Amino acid sequence: MKKIKCECGHINPEGTVLCEACGKPIEENQHIEGNDKRKLLNMRYDGTARRSLTYNRSIVDKIWSFFSSVKVGIWLIVITLIASAIGTIFPQEMYIPAEAPSRDPAIFYEAEYGIFGKIYYQLGFHNLFSSWWYMILIALIGISLVICSLDRFVPLYKALKKQKAKRHETFLSRQRLFSETKQVSEEEKQKVVEALKKQRYNIQNENGHILAEKGRFSRWGPYVNHIGLIIILLAALLRFTPFLYLDEYVWVREGEEKVIPGTDGEFYIKNKAFTLDTYDIDDVENERFKEAIKKEGEPIAENYESDVVIYQAEKSAVTGAEPELKKIIEDNITVNNPLKFSGFTLYQAGYQLNEFKTMSFNVHEKNDPEEKALGTFTIDLMSPEREYKLDNGFRVKVENYYPDYYLDNGEPRSESKYPRNPAFVLWVYPPGSEERELSFIGIGKNIESQGENKYKIGIEDFEMRDVSGLTVRRDYTLPLFIVGAAIFMIGVIQGMYWYHRRIWIHPKGDGLLLAAHTNKNWFGIKKDIEKVISDTEINMVVDQQELED
Amino acid sequence: MSLEQRKANKKNKKRRRLVFRSIILLLLLSAVVFALVSNFNKDKTSYEAGDKAPDFxxxxxxxxxxxxxxxxxxxxxxxxxxxxxxxxxxxxxxxxxxxxxxxxxxxxxxxxxxxxxxxxxxxxxxxxxxxxxxxxxxxxxxxxxxxxxxxxxxxxxxxxxxxxxxxxxxxxxxxxxxxxxxxxxxxxxxx
CATH class of the missing domain: 3.40.30.10 (Glutaredoxin)
Incomplete structure (x- = not known):
């Protein structure tokens, strides 16, 4: 590794563009920042050696310098952007509509979108955001972020720390703001220094060479900002551990007691009641929504809520064995008003209305036009009995029960275990008789087996209940996201609202050279200079960039 | 500073840099591997061949x-x-x-x-x-x-x-x- 000794005596690392101490351009490195083709010096990272640009001997160095390139970083971001955009053209796999003829992605995309859909599916865009290559892209951006920041922050920090008040003449004359004054008295110079101090510049004096600097801390803004981003990425990573992040969904029927998923059987929930309020079209308060409500046609939910009890199970229980439950909390969950316990949060997230709970039937004579009940019985649809004894000696035996009845090629079956469309095959035993009659009864269906039945069964009444849908969430990563976002914001503010301004005064003969540099707001620094030289004969700096253009 | 001292110094610095970079790259790599593996495991059933069947x-x-x-x-x-x-x-x-x-x-x-x-x-x-x-x-x-x-x-x-x-x-x-x-x-x- 070759070091470069500047004429001021400072030894610079290889790849340095401007001497770290005096700022003199180092002849053989001017091509790096393109200074050889312009009058003005490129002040990026104060002309320090970004080492990755200069040596990469081992494989580690090569990987490092690859990620150290901002160009690579930008390309990664652009590729990710394009991929994300493509991912939104057709719906992602989880958003394939429920009513689609086939929800199998292998069929759905081609059937719905033709050849493009097929390509989309084959390239894996239907599951883009959790695909391995998308995740790798995000990871590469993260790596690039860390290495780019490290590789720039460290040399810049060192350069600004090592900088000397005494700068080389060329350094000053090739700054954007520069002026030369032939005759300046010591008094005038002192005045300028005092004025700079008043404007809260830090003054460094080296044998009459003066460096006035303020707001260096603004230069760290981007790096602070990147630390915030890295923390956010880290928080997203931690969401993969179930202990830190959990997102489940549970349906609980009114009156039902159920284990809360994701809690390892430790917590149970009971839904005491579910309430749905809809917008009342006749309410004066809703006057202005009248048209909209009418247009919608269906009732619109205004609020829905569940009254729940949370139980904790004794830990020793084997899964499935009846646990002993201890009530820990009884509360109400409303939309946007979740229930919190032991690190878990329950959100009201959905509902299904009007599932059958119980049904009562009567037995009457088939020929009786008034259908006078000879006896009644009630079936609990979640746990029906095998046989019901009626008051007047009738017996009804359940031959078969279809909670969610449908006809499958002429054969009655159930679609699910939930009583959404209950139907029964029942034997009716008249009092003291073993001559039984078969009936089939369901919602809107009442069929006798042979058409010779003496007795008929009718539905008298039914009870409905609602099902409450709750999201179960545990998220310990949220504070980390907040910390990351706050640091991100601090970095932005730090870089945005403060300016790093430097003014150099270089005595030359009886006069002096004056030059200035800032990372933004050139107008501001010109104002500063105007103020400090107002009482003197020193020439105002000239914006050499404007001259150049 | 003698020439030899300087050389030794340089060598030291180089080694430190290599160690530092290797550690950072390893840390980043392990984070990426962790993310990919957890994402891959997310869709799988929790018990598979070879696991002890949980009691109930x-x-x-x-x-x-x-x-x-x-x-x-x-x-x-x-x-x-x-x-x-x-x-x-x-x-x-x-x-x-x-x-x-x-x-x-x-x-x-x-x-x-x-x-x-x-x-x-x-x-x-x-x-x-x-x-x-x-x-x-x-x-x-x-x-x-x-x-x-x-x-x-x-x-x-x-x-x-x-x-x-x-x-x-x-x-x-x-x-x-x-x-x-x-x-x-x-x-x-x-x-």
């Missing part, structure tokens, strides 16, 4: 079987076919006769069938058992707890558990008579 205890509802309740750990030393089914599930219904057909023979050889029903009520289970004259134990998972424990997706889903209590194989979907017999051979206790 459920009430047994088949009146043709003498057991009142089933606890998996009590069956250690036997091969266990742990089947998840429901009366409304057609492919489950299709494989039931095969299970019943092989049960008496393999019970004597040391295999137990545990057919966990995911139905909501016992009546439908009993009617189903009567229809097919099932004799093996059918525990009732009324609260879907064991289903959650085994992370059962679409049914039928069957776990073949060897006499040591380890899952030998997981089969999603219905089994034929031949396949069922093959799987029984795999979990047969050694004499």
């Amino acid at each position: 205890k459920l009430q047994q509802v088949n009146k043709n079987n003498e057991l009142e309740s089933i606890q998996l750990s009590d069956l250690e030393g036997k091969g266990v076919m742990l089947n998840f089914w429901a009366t409304y599930c057609k492919p489950c219904e299709a494989e039931m006769p095969f299970m019943e057909k092989l049960y008496p023979e393999y019970k004597d050889k040391g295999i137990e069938i545990v057919a966990v029903s995911l139905d909501a009520n016992e009546l439908v289970i009993n009617r189903f058992i009567d229809k097919y004259d099932l004799t093996f134990p059918t525990p009732h998972d009324a609260n879907s707890e064991v289903m959650d424990l085994y992370d059962v997706g679409p049914i039928p889903s069957t776990f073949f558990i060897n006499p040591d209590g380890e899952i030998e194989e997981v089969v999603n979907g219905a089994l034929t008579l031949d396949k069922l017999e093959d799987h029984f051979q795999e979990i047969l206790p050694k004499k």
Whole structure:
């Protein structure tokens, strides 16, 4: 590794563009920042050696310098952007509509979108955001972020720390703001220094060479900002551990007691009641929504809520064995008003209305036009009995029960275990008789087996209940996201609202050279200079960039 | 500073830089690997072949079987076919006769069938058992707890558990008579 000794005596690392101490351009490195083709010096990272640009001997160095390139970083971001955009053209796999003829992605995309859909599916865009290559892209951006920041922050920090008040003449004359004054008295110079101090510049004096600097801390803004981003990425990573992040969904029927998923059987929930309020079209308060409500046609939910009890199970229980439950909390969950316990949060997230709970039937004579009940019985649809004894000696035996009845090629079956469309095959035993009659009864269906039945069964009444849908969430990563976002914001503010301004005064003969540099707001620094030289004969700096253009 | 000192200095610095970069790259790499592996595991069922089958205890509802309740750990030393089914599930219904057909023979050889029903009520289970004259134990998972424990997706889903209590194989979907017999051979206790 070759070091470069500047004429001021400072030894610079290889790849340095401007001497770290005096700022003199180092002849053989001017091509790096393109200074050889312009009058003005490129002040990026104060002309320090970004080492990755200069040596990469081992494989580690090569990987490092690859990620150290901002160009690579930008390309990664652009590729990710394009991929994300493509991912939104057709719906992602989880958003394939429920009513689609086939929800199998292998069929759905081609059937719905033709050849493009097929390509989309084959390239894996239907599951883009959790695909391995998308995740790798995000990871590469993260790596690039860390290495780019490290590789720039460290040399810049060192350069600004090592900088000397005494700068080389060329350094000053090739700054954007520069002026030369032939005759300046010591008094005038002192005045300028005092004025700079008043404007809260830090003054460094080296044998009459003066460096006035303020707001260096603004230069760290981007790096602070990147630390915030890295923390956010880290928080997203931690969401993969179930202990830190959990997102489940549970349906609980009114009156039902159920284990809360994701809690390892430790917590149970009971839904005491579910309430749905809809917008009342006749309410004066809703006057202005009248048209909209009418247009919608269906009732619109205004609020829905569940009254729940949370139980904790004794830990020793084997899964499935009846646990002993201890009530820990009884509360109400409303939309946007979740229930919190032991690190878990329950959100009201959905509902299904009007599932059958119980049904009562009567037995009457088939020929009786008034259908006078000879006896009644009630079936609990979640746990029906095998046989019901009626008051007047009738017996009804359940031959078969279809909670969610449908006809499958002429054969009655159930679609699910939930009583959404209950139907029964029942034997009716008249009092003291073993001559039984078969009936089939369901919602809107009442069929006798042979058409010779003496007795008929009718539905008298039914009870409905609602099902409450709750999201179960545990998220310990949220504070980390907040910390990351706050640091991100601090970095932005730090870089945005403060300016790093430097003014150099270089005595030359009886006069002096004056030059200035800032990372933004050139107008501001010109104002500063105007103020400090107002009482003197020193020439105002000239914006050499404007001259150049 | 002598030339040699300077050289040694330079060498030191270089080594430090290499170590520093290697550590940073390793840290970043492990974070990426962690993300990819967790993302890959997310979609998988939690128990697979080779894992120890988690224990559970459920009430047994088949009146043709003498057991009142089933606890998996009590069956250690036997091969266990742990089947998840429901009366409304057609492919489950299709494989039931095969299970019943092989049960008496393999019970004597040391295999137990545990057919966990995911139905909501016992009546439908009993009617189903009567229809097919099932004799093996059918525990009732009324609260879907064991289903959650085994992370059962679409049914039928069957776990073949060897006499040591380890899952030998997981089969999603219905089994034929031949396949069922093959799987029984795999979990047969050694004499």
